[in-house]
Amino acid sequence: xxxxxxxxxxxxxxxxxxxxxxxxxxxxxxxxxxxxxxxxxxxxxxxxxxxxxxxxxxxxxxxxxxxx
Amino acid sequence: xxxxxxxxxxxxxxxxxxxxxxxxxxxxxxxxxxxxxxxxxxxxxxxxxxxxxxxxxxxxxxxxxxxxxxxxxxxxxxxxxxxxxxxxxxxxxxxxxxxxxxxxxxxxxxxxxxxxxxxxxxxxxxxxxxxxxxxxxxxxxxxxxxxxxxxxxxxx
Numbered sequence: 001x002x003x004x005x006x007x008x009x010x011x012x013x014x015x016x017x018x019x020x021x022x023x024x025x026x027x028x029x030x031x032x033x034x035x036x037x038x039x040x041x042x043x044x045x046x047x048x049x050x051x052x053x054x055x056x057x058x059x060x061x062x063x064x065x066x067x068x
Numbered sequence: 069x070x071x072x073x074x075x076x077x078x079x080x081x082x083x084x085x086x087x088x089x090x091x092x093x094x095x096x097x098x099x100x101x102x103x104x105x106x107x108x109x110x111x112x113x114x115x116x117x118x119x120x121x122x123x124x125x126x127x128x129x130x131x132x133x134x135x136x137x138x139x140x141x142x143x144x145x146x147x148x149x150x151x152x153x154x155x156x157x158x159x160x161x162x163x164x165x166x167x168x169x170x171x172x173x174x175x176x177x178x179x180x181x182x183x184x185x186x187x188x189x190x191x192x193x194x195x196x197x198x199x200x201x202x203x204x205x206x207x208x209x210x211x212x213x214x215x216x217x218x219x220x221x222x223x224x
Contacts, residue, residue, distance in 0.1 A: 001210035016220075027218045035219065041157050 006034045008052045023047050034066045075150035083146025090139030093132075101132035114173035137198075146203040148209070162212045 012028055016034075020027040023044065027067045032038035040048070075083075109129050114122040152159055178197060185193050 025156040026154050026158065027220060029156050032158055032216060036160065038158050044157060061178050 001039060001066055002063055003033060003036070005030070006050065008054065009034075009057065012052065019048075019051070022051050026048055035066075072157075073149075075146055077151045078145040079146045080150040083143045083148070083150065085143070085145050087140050087143030087147060090136050090143055093136050093139065097132050097136070101130040105129075105132045105135070106130045139157050140199055144199055147190055148202050148206045152213075158215070158216075161214065163209055166209035166212055167205055170201055173208075197206070 005019075007018070014022075016023060016027050016030045020030045023030070024047070025044065029038065029040075029044075033040055045056050049059050052059065106128060107130075108126050109131065111125055111127045111129070112123065114125060114127055116122065118122075174197070177200070181193050182192070
């Protein structure tokens with residue numbers, strides 16, 4: 001799964017810490033998501049989409065590896 | 069993972085303390101239990117070394133090892149399964165991962181011990197094996213947390 005969290009974060013000039021605080025998670029979680037090491041829960045992805053003012057599908061995209 | 073399965077963050081320190089006391093007592097009393105702890109206990113099951121197994125009898129037993137066992141067990145469980153200061157879903161997934169890993173690793177060691185450790189040493193190993201899953205889990209979980217913290221330093 002691909003994600004554009006870093007890009008959206010840069011658009012709004014948030015640091016990882018800023019985003020973590022807004023999304024009510026730890027900075028490790030944001031970092032792990034951006035590094036592609038962690039797939040967020042539905043609730044968290046909806047929160048992130050809401051924070052950035054975009055749709056979830058703009059933030060996360062399926063790729064070939066997700067369809068096993 | 070439901071976080072109401074975990075103990076509050078404050079219990080972590082208590083757990084560590086209990087465990088350390090247990091370790092110190094183990095070292096102090098390993099082969100010489102204090103006589104004052106030789107008391108009557110209710111043994112639901114008593115498997116005698118020479119003789120038949122007795123049920124529901126009151127026997128004399130030095131409870132030093134029982135007390136130490138309780139300290140180690142409760143200490144490790146409290147320390148291992150109390151919440152982190154800041155709980156979130158990523159930490160939950162790390163915890164689950166560490167738990168499964170620890171069970172695998174523990175059974176691997178157990179398997180190897182079956183054909184490498186014999187006699188009384190096996191009995192000693194079994195005593196360690198009582199607590200090793202918890203210990204391995206704690207170590208693995210701490211390691212995963214450390215790794216995830218370290219990668220933070222590489223980002224802004």
